[in-house]
Amino acid sequence: MSDPDLFVAHVPGIQYGVLDSLLGYAVRRAQIRVYEAFILALEPWGITPPRYSAMVIVSLNPGLKLTQLAKIMGIARSGAVILVDALEELGYMERQPAPEDRRAFSLALTPKGRTDLARISAVVQEQDQRVISGLSTAEQTELHRLLLKLCAIPD
């Protein structure tokens, strides 16, 4: 009966030292925090964050090939195969023959995928809002801006 509890940022009486000064550690903790409710809420659909991302991207960019999806998501092609396999098994996505290239498949959501994605997105947005509801609107906007700017800094 191990119980991983919910992640707590700081256990009282414990020294965290340099971890407290690292922005990377704060980002990581925030990510865990934001994902917790998110993952729980999506469990009934068999959906995880990467699967959700793939569904959104394919829904808005129908006809994508697996290699393109992998590139967009920043993962290996073999990872895209596994992702699409899972979504296909859930009945949310399908491989359609690509007319212009017999090696490739065009990805598309199934009708069930389109219907459920709308409801899943509603839940996701609701959870996202709930988690950040302790920040003022200005703070939410500023946090989003700074996170995007962080990602935009070149190597």
Add this chain to the structure above:
Amino acid sequence: MSDPDLFVAHVPGIQYGVLDSLLGYAVRRAQIRVYEAFILALEPWGITPPRYSAMVIVSLNPGLKLTQLAKIMGIARSGAVILVDALEELGYMERQPAPEDRRAFSLALTPKGRTDLARISAVVQEQDQRVISGLSTAEQTELHRLLLKLCAIPD
């Protein structure tokens, strides 16, 4: 406040839809971004982010038991066993018999662990600084503050 012309880690010509409005998605991307260089820099030591966190926490709170470490890190006890096994195999940490409880172990860094942790922390802080160097000092402070505030919001 928001900067619509800010570069986003997007593949040109691809629609991201709702993902762009989710703070959780921005946090996730930022976390991946911050961890990239971090993971690469630590590879020579056999150290990963969770292993690094465990080393820092044990170094500052010597005598912790595995169950306490698991609780502090927000993972299951079985995960703490694997973590400590790996650090013990690397020669960085050791289980010492707990005088007051023959079931338990007191965790401590080895001399090598203490020496290497100082150098590892230097690299980690350097990478952390490098990644956020595109933000002004005020922006870095504000981002850190908002991330901590996000984690502090009760469920």
Add this chain to the structure above:
DNA sequence: TATTGTTATACTCTATAACTATA
């Protein structure tokens, strides 16, 4: 030759559950 999708394999991180030895 190069590319597309696939498979095989491996590693990290995480989980739950059952076990042991103590408490």
Add this chain to the structure above:
DNA sequence: TATAGTTATAGAGTATAACAATA
């Protein structure tokens, strides 16, 4: 009975490398 550590097992998520079919 409860707790500390362990082991067994599983499942995501990721990677690299090799392969067949096609370009």
